[in-house]
Amino acid sequence: MTLTVSIRHQFSGFNLDITFNAGSGVTALFGRSGAGKSTIAQAISGAFAPMEGHIAVNGEVLFSTDQRVNRPAHRRGIGYVFQQDLLFPHFSVQGNLEYAQRYGRSGTGATNLSVVLDILGIGHLLHRRPAGLSGGERQRVAIARALLSNPSLLVMDEPLSALDDPRKAEILPYIERLRDHSKVPILYISHSVSEIARLADQVVAIDSGRVIKMGSATDVFADPNIVPQLGLQSAxxxxxxxxxxxxxxxxxxxxxxxxxxxxxxxxxxxxxxxxxxxxxxxxxxxxxxxxxxxxxxxxxxxxxxxxxxxxxxxxxxxxxxxxxxxxxxxxxxxxxxxxxxxxxxxxxxxxxxxxxxxxxxx
Structure with missing residues (x-):
């Protein structure tokens, strides 16, 4: 899988000018609050149209100002996991997952339900409602629902930011298993150094709307020049x-x-x-x-x-x-x-x- 992103947009007091490629595995988009991470995620998913640019997944153009292409969000085939789980409260866990299977992207390569249940450890939760789940359990169900929509790319936008430390510790091993066993590439967006260091294969570090460092997680975190962006306590x-x-x-x-x-x-x-x-x-x-x-x-x-x-x-x-x-x-x-x-x-x-x-x- 190859995600190609090259977008530019001028906001009041802030210019976004980003170009990067992402391959298989987990590519982390890292930066401090206000760096432009979520805006990039919204552009990829179709919730935001930049002034200029090009976005493609596996060569399939999703957005291009030159080609006058702007595919609607529901036709982009991208699974999205938000900071909040946004599960349907009137459905059981099983109902939420079946909804994703019913209305997700058609075609081959759909993720098997039993595989998802095993990877994320939610098989015992199928008959429960979201209100009866912990924060970590709800987010695991949200990830499962996004996977079962048969996406070509999974975008996870600060998925753990609403959880306390014990719930983060609970869910991180499941995301590691997802990284290691799922064939769906992941764009993981976070300002948490510890999360990205633990999960990412590749890192795209951004600051003030621009890429400042890109490469393997090992190479990026070993670069002393990026310490100001990480913070001295996190380097x-x-x-x-x-x-x-x-x-x-x-x-x-x-x-x-x-x-x-x-x-x-x-x-x-x-x-x-x-x-x-x-x-x-x-x-x-x-x-x-x-x-x-x-x-x-x-x-x-x-x-x-x-x-x-x-x-x-x-x-x-x-x-x-x-x-x-x-x-x-x-x-x-x-x-x-x-x-x-x-x-x-x-x-x-x-x-x-x-x-x-x-x-x-x-």
Whole structure:
């Protein structure tokens, strides 16, 4: 699947000028509030017509000012999941899902109901009404309803923003399963760094109506130049690792290309690939092999970039066996350690500093 978007629109005090392509899997549209994310989603779905541009899915033109094409929203074949679930309150869960099957896009490739029920874990909810569901359950039903409309693309616009943290933690594993097992490509729109780092294959980062960085999730989050858009508290790189062993003392040992990583016990099977986001503020640096320290994770690498901020801080990028680790330190520390591009150093990461919501399926 290929989604092609190139649109321009002038608002009062804001110009939108966006061009990007999205392939299979999950492509995340990331940016702070007001960056233009939802406007782009509305243009793709047909709820908004930009002044100029071109939108196509698999080569099928949905909107083009040059070709004078503006296909109505109901004929675009796009499934949409909103911030609010918008389920029909007078239908049961089964009724909501049957409605999608009855009035969705015709043609081959329709998603099987039993498969959707299994992926999203809602089979036991079929005879209940939306009013009797939790927020996370309602949103899972909303995702299922969008999938059963047989879309060529699923647009999820801030789908977890209305949920509290426990409900987000409940639903994220199901979206991971959807990503891994569904053939429907997903455009996932959010301002949450932790959600996108956990779910996205590709990231399109936007700011003030323009693309500022595009690439794999690993590459985007490893770029120190994007830290201002992420925010200092959220800056951090992604590591890919495989679960090797659950230790007797409550730790899980992971194997990564950069060496072993120990984290508090993970609820995952041996051999499973996971992605781990290590926040830059939780990384210490040393130019010598540290000894007699409490931190269990010590990764050796070389400095690949140093980005100084306006204040006393700096972001240091460490390359290690194909992985990138970001460290947030002070300008004084950079000078004291005599760090420069190519310097050998050790990144030190406490096991307990990696929160559960920073760990997801690979």
């Amino acid at each position: 951090g790189a992604l590591l890919t690792a495989t679960i090797e062993k659950h230790e007797d003392d409550g730790l899980t040992k992971l194997n990564s290309a950069s060496g072993p990583i120990y984290l508090p016990e993970l609820d995952a099977e041996i051999g499973q690939t996971v992605r781990v986001r290590v926040l830059a503020q939780d990384v210490m640096l040393s130019t010598v092999q540290p000894e007699n320290i409490s931190a269990l994770n010590v990764i050796q690498g070389r400095v690949s970039a140093i980005k100084f901020g306006r204040g006393p801080g700096a972001i240091v990028s460490i390359e290690s066996a194909g992985n990138t680790i970001l460290a947030r330190v002070t300008r004084r520390s950079v000078q004291a350690l005599n760090l420069e591009i190519g310097s050998s150093c050790f990144a030190i990461i406490k096991s307990v500093s990696v929160a559960p919501n920073q760990i997801g399926r690979g």
